[in-house]
Amino acid sequence: xxxxxxxxxxxxxxxxxxxxxxxxxxxxxxxxxxxxxxxxxxxxxxxxxxxxxxxxxxxxxxxxxx
Numbered sequence: 001x002x003x004x005x006x007x008x009x010x011x012x013x014x015x016x017x018x019x020x021x022x023x024x025x026x027x028x029x030x031x032x033x034x035x036x037x038x039x040x041x042x043x044x045x046x047x048x049x050x051x052x053x054x055x056x057x058x059x060x061x062x063x064x065x066x
Contacts, residue, residue: 046057 047053
C-alpha cells in the first residue's frame with residue numbers, strides 16, 4: 001500500500017513539474033525586429049557605381065573604425 005502511495009506521489013510530482021515547465025517556456029518572445037527596422041531607415045545607402053554617392057558615403061562613415 002505504501003509503495004502505491006509513493007508511486008502516485010512521484011507521478012503527481014512529475015506531472016506538476018511538467019505543467020510548470022510548459023507554463024514557463026510559453027512566455028512571449030520579445031522581438032527587437034521592428035525597432036531595428038525603424039532605426040535602420042536613416043542609414044544612408046551608397047551606390048557604388050556613382051562616384052558622388054561613394055564620396056558621400058566615405059564622408060559619412062569616415063569616423064567609424066573596425
